[in-house]
Amino acid sequence: MLMDRSGTHWIRRMKASGAGIAILAAAIALPPATADAAERGEVTYTKDIAPILQRSCQNCHRPSSMAPMSLMTYEEVRPWARSIRQRTSQTGAVGKMPPWFIDKTVGIQDFKDDVSLSAAEIETIGRWVDNGAPRGNPADLPAPRTFAGADEWDIGEPDLIVTTPAVTMAAEAPDWWGALEPVALGIDEDRYVAAMQVKEFSDATGGVGGKFIFHHALMTMLDEDGNTFGDYGWPNTTTGRFGWTFDPEVGRYVKGGSSLLYHSVHLHANGEDTTAYLKVAFKFHPAGYQPTKQLGSLGFGTPDVDLRPMEADQAFEFFMTVEEHTRMTTFGPHMHAPGVRFCIEAIYGGRSETLSCAGYDHNWIRAYLYAEDAAPLLPKGTILRGTGYFDNTPANPNIVDPRNWTGFGHRSIDNMLLHIGPAITLTEEEFQAEVAARRERLGLAPGETVVGCPLCSLSEFPADRPAQDQNQQ
Ligand code: HEC
Structure with a gap:
């Protein structure tokens, strides 16, 4: 994500910084007079585009997030109009914006936190750009969306923040793989983790999105005796992840007295001598919580x-x-x-x-x-x-x-x-209960089913033939 994959990318950035500004300003036509486009019923930034950017882009395209430029205001968005049209309308995944690649023509379509654009929205962006990317009536502008600040966490207020040892990469150096020293969590009772988030902090001054040296980092937990525990993996940290909220039925277990070990870390140089560390934030379930599922x-x-x-x-x-x-x-x-x-x-x-x-x-x-x-x-x-x-x-x-x-x-x-x-x-009982609950919520008629729920067609599970044998007839 940090690579420049086309020459134009660089040219645009160079223009935006310093000497090229004059060329850039000359290349961009001044926006048409404010309210005209809106009066003509055309697609405008304030009415049509800003809401799309707020929902699907600004989480990354804002100061102190991961993307190379901010898309929070008309002034920031306007120079990128053509590039925005190109990135949102392309069919291939590589470079597509937003980076959400589910095929909308096949399979299940309902996901949590779906930031993808509808075909109509992509077309709206195209028409806006074709029409000179007008600003529109300032009164149409939605209230700005607010985000967690650089020192805040997307998962909410953490109960525990663990800081890893710092690592240093020279401006130009080969990639590095290895382990960090374990860090004690500093908790003395067993807890279950509800959500976690990892952020990289460093002394790099490079532009937004270009400063990270942690490519990815794999973590595990060690108990007091230095042994790993838990029969599941912890999520892998990759550059720019926002965090994980685990399914509330299956919190992830940590023992009192345990330590966090990054056993496999991949670092890469970013063009600037950089010292960085990770902060790992945990939100716990209340004391006494027990998972209800496996x-x-x-x-x-x-x-x-x-x-x-x-x-x-x-x-x-x-x-x-x-x-x-x-x-x-x-x-x-x-x-x-x-x-x-x-x-x-x-x-x-x-x-x-x-x-x-x-x-x-x-x-x-x-x-x-x-x-x-x-x-x-x-x-x-x-x-x-x-x-x-x-x-x-x-x-x-x-x-x-x-x-x-x-x-x-x-x-x-x-x-x-x-x-x-x-x-x-799921146990047999839990499975049957979930199938029945889904049938009811979706209002399925007998024999009717939905993608991904083959047994949703059964209005009753035959008592003498458990569901798991159905496919072995
Ligand atoms: C999950 C984070 C994320 C979201 C959401 C996101 N972007 Fe991006 N965007 C990035 C990153 C990181 C890059 C730089 C890497 C690249 O060029 O692919 C980027 C690059 C771009 C570029 C190319 C910039 C250049 O240097 O040429 C454009 C244009 C763009 N995004 C527009 C959008 C638009 C419009 C949306 C919403 C419809 C959006 N992005 C949503 C993270 C995001």
Whole structure:
């Protein structure tokens, strides 16, 4: 996400800084007189564009967030109008804005925190730019959206903030992989984590979005004796993540007296000598909280990625049998630079249906959280099929050199193909109750079902034939 992927990108930035300002100012026509466009019923910034930017862009495009420029005011937005049209209307995932790549033509469409633009909004932006990107009537401008400040947290007020040891990267240095010294959490009773967020702080002065040296960092917890505990992984920190709110039914456990260990950290140089550290913020469930469900995983993948050079449209499949009834809460595609698309299908009772497909841009490792009534309810025995699509040609700007064959490996120039899928394991009783509740909330008639809920068609689970045997007839 920190790479400049086109020459124009640089040119624009150089113009905006210093000597090029005059050229820039000359290149941008002055906006038409304020209220005229609005009076003519045309698309304007104040009426039509500002609300879109507030909802879908400003969380990143604001001072002290991750994106390269702020899009908070008309003056800030206007020079980027053409670029905004291009990035919002492109069909490929790589570089698309906002970075939300769910395929809207197939599979489940209801997600939490969906910031994607509708086709109508994309068209509105296009018409606004074609029409000279007018400001419009100032009275139409919505109240500004407020955000957490640089020292505040998107997850709300944390109960505990842990600071890692500082690390230093020279202005130009090879990437570094390694572990940080563990840090004691400083809590003496067992607690369950409800939400967490990790932020990088540093002495780098570089522009917004260009200053990070932590590429990613993997963490675990150690108990008092220095042993890892918990049968689940903690989420991986990648540059620019906002935080995680875990499903309230399955808080993540930490023991009193434990320490946080970053066992695998990847640092990269940012062009400036930089010393940085992470602050890890935790929000706990109240003392005495106990999880009411069991955390599960639909994590699966394959090392068999055998990518031929200079070829687009290469696809590889991988499979998993779901051993317990499961609510799939997350769709988490994971590939590397050549990846461009990722799909998951569920095969159940002889039928296959696509749960979700998304484009893929390796600058963004995204997890998509299903909305409550959309999260697949997968009966035991379901087979999941993942498919990764790769473009190993110069058309994919994320590839360093498409003339190379590549296979599985941990570096970004190697490949990966896997699904990162925290989920919730359900007992037979819980599963039947969730299916019944969903049927009721969605008002399904007998025999009627929805994507991702094969047993939603059953108005009653046959007493003599448990649901898990249905697909073995
Ligand atoms: C999750 C954070 C995030 C969101 C949401 C987001 N952006 Fe971005 N945007 C970035 C980052 C980071 C970059 C720099 C990397 C890149 O160019 O892809 C960027 C780059 C851009 C660029 C190219 C800038 C250049 O230097 O050429 C444009 C234009 C843009 N965004 C517009 C938008 C618009 C419009 C929206 C909302 C519809 C939006 N972005 C939503 C993070 C975000």
